[in-house]
């Protein structure tokens with residue numbers, strides 16, 4: 234692939250996100266790597282990994298999903314945490330390394346909910362309702378077989394989850410992060426509350442699409458109250474899930490209006506929409522608008538980050554233009570080349586993004602890092 238579109242200039246324009254002056258619109262998408270210490274502390278390897286994306290021109294990095302508490306939130310063995318002061322200390326070199334290279338870095342806070350498959354703290358999963366996630370556990374994160382059936386969180390436990398996100402956000406700030414992203418996508422806890430078939434609650438957290446947004450809204454407001462106004466707070470939203478990749482919201486555009494409108498009424502700074510293809514229609518039976526376009530329309534005051542196969546400068550430019558996005562998050566194409574923004578900017582050759590079939594084993598995740606460090610021909 235080669236990159237020559239004139240509209241790529243947009244990718245290189247600076248952007249203000251609350252207090253952050255981002256040098257360009259390229260964001261590293263959050264990607265789990267299971268390369269932390271067993272107790273959840275970040276490693277030197279993680280420091281070097283994140284630094285390489287800042288060196289490669291990403292103005293903003295979103296980390297892999299980080300568990301916020303030492304209860305039910307951890308989803309994978311060797312996943313990093315922000316649940317203890319030891320975790321805070323371990324992240325300091327990571328955030329410093331990114332800042333040294335002019336990047337900003339946001340911690341993605343993730344409660345695994347019904348998709349947990351490795352937690353050394355406690356046994357058992359917690360979710361909106363006692364409904365098993367579909368599909369099978371992810372092999373690349375050392376899982377196998379069906380997910381466990383979770384227990385439904387009671388009202389007191391919901392309060393504890395909300396508090397744990399707020400406490401982890403404060404720890405993220407102490408660890409030098411520039412903000413937090415609440416993982417409200419991909420089938421994990423917050424998304425389980427948003428999802429009709431995973432949320433059978435009859436209290437104020439379930440029933441209508443609006444009620445299903447309540448947990449997300451309460452986490453955002455608790456986080457904002459804890460960190461104050463000088464810190465970025467975002468949320469990631471999807472239709473598909475790790476356990477159900479092709480799921481679509483049953484009420485279509487009307488549900489998007491409810492979800493994005495509800496989030497627009499909070500103190501969140503940005504909505505990060507993720508789809509298989511960011512520029513494709515979100516509800517093809519209704520109209521041609523993508524999820525990021527719907528987010529732009531129904532949450533006009535918020536910054537919009539789009540993600541999903543924005544592999545080339547041209548695809549990113551389309552998302553930043555007609556797609557309604559302010560920022561574009563790059564995942565598998567960034568794994569293939571940590572300097573994706575520089576290559577696009579300079580019109581250099583891009584390697585193909587890693588394909589889903591390469592997701593077979595842990596070894597391939599590590600292979601991607603090796604591949605990214607190979608010398609690359611210029612075109």
Ligand SMILES: Cc1cc2nc3c(=O)[nH]c(=O)nc-3n(C[C@H](O)[C@H](O)[C@H](O)COP(=O)(O)O)c2cc1C
Nearest residue numbers: 262263264265297298507540541542543563564565
């Ligand atoms: C190895 C891997 C790990 C991922 N881990 C996370 C994660 O921790 N949090 C998250 O929100 N998304 C995660 N994702 C999804 C990506 O952020 C992104 O949405 C997906 O790869 C699609 O974007 P792309 O087409 O640019 O790769 C992961 C994806 C990959 C490939």
